Amino acid sequence: MNSLPAVALALALAQAQTPPGSVVPGAAPIPADDKLYQALGGLDNIRAFTDDFYDSMLKDPRIAPFFDGINQKFLKHSLADYFCVVAGGPCVYEGVSMKDAHAHLGIAKGDFNTLVEHLQRAMDRAHVPFATQNQLLARLAFFHRDIVTR
Numbered sequence: 001m002n003s004l005p006a007v008a009l010a011l012a013l014a015q016a017q018t019p020p021g022s023v024v025p026g027a028a029p030i031p032a033d034d035k036l037y038q039a040l041g042g043l044d045n046i047r048a049f050t051d052d053f054y055d056s057m058l059k060d061p062r063i064a065p066f067f068d069g070i071n072q073k074f075l076k077h078s079l080a081d082y083f084c085v086v087a088g089g090p091c092v093y094e095g096v097s098m099k100d101a102h103a104h105l106g107i108a109k110g111d112f113n114t115l116v117e118h119l120q121r122a123m124d125r126a127h128v129p130f131a132t133q134n135q136l137l138a139r140l141a142f143f144h145r146d147i148v149t150r
């Protein structure tokens with residue numbers, strides 16, 4: 001992973017707070033406009049890089065075991081919906097909060113960073129501009145405290 005997303009992530013973690021605007025389950029802050037959604041290439045591109053991201057995690061022995069027995073099709077769909085909403089897109093996320101989704105998993109900080117690494121690489125392969133990647137990663141960093149439990 002190159003250094004800028006790591007910096008963006010660290011900054012977002014340091015500053016994590018709920019900005020004004022709407023929330024989705026888990027108190028996800030969502031932007032007031034869909035600029036980030038558009039920059040990500042819209043829902044088709046989000047679904048494409050999410051599928052690729054998920055497949056690449058399954059090939060990584062550091063985190064693949066977390067996904068054993070998980071309904072892959074369902075989770076890919078739910079993840080893409082989530083990214084879409086967080087980016088200000090016109091999607092509906094019907095899943096549970098980040099806290100409830102991950103409470104039983106015992107996720108460590110290193111696992112979270114590994115997932116972020118895979119997401120960044122998948123966005124690279126989908127030709128998402130670097131600054132746009134950073135914006136999504138910074139928004140997702142907000143959930144660190146709900147997801148990392150050990």
Ligand code: HEM
Pocket residue numbers: 063066067070075078079082094095096097101102105107111112113115140141143147
């Ligand atoms: C920014 C980080 C993350 C985001 C935005 C995220 C998002 C999500 C979403 C949207 C769901 C589906 C919940 C539902 O449909 O009700 C989910 C479930 C899940 N996530 Fe994450 N996640 C993140 C980090 C992680 C990490 C670091 C791991 C493990 C390495 C992980 C493993 C899982 C697993 C295994 C499930 C399925 C749980 C189950 O069905 O029992 N997630 N996540």
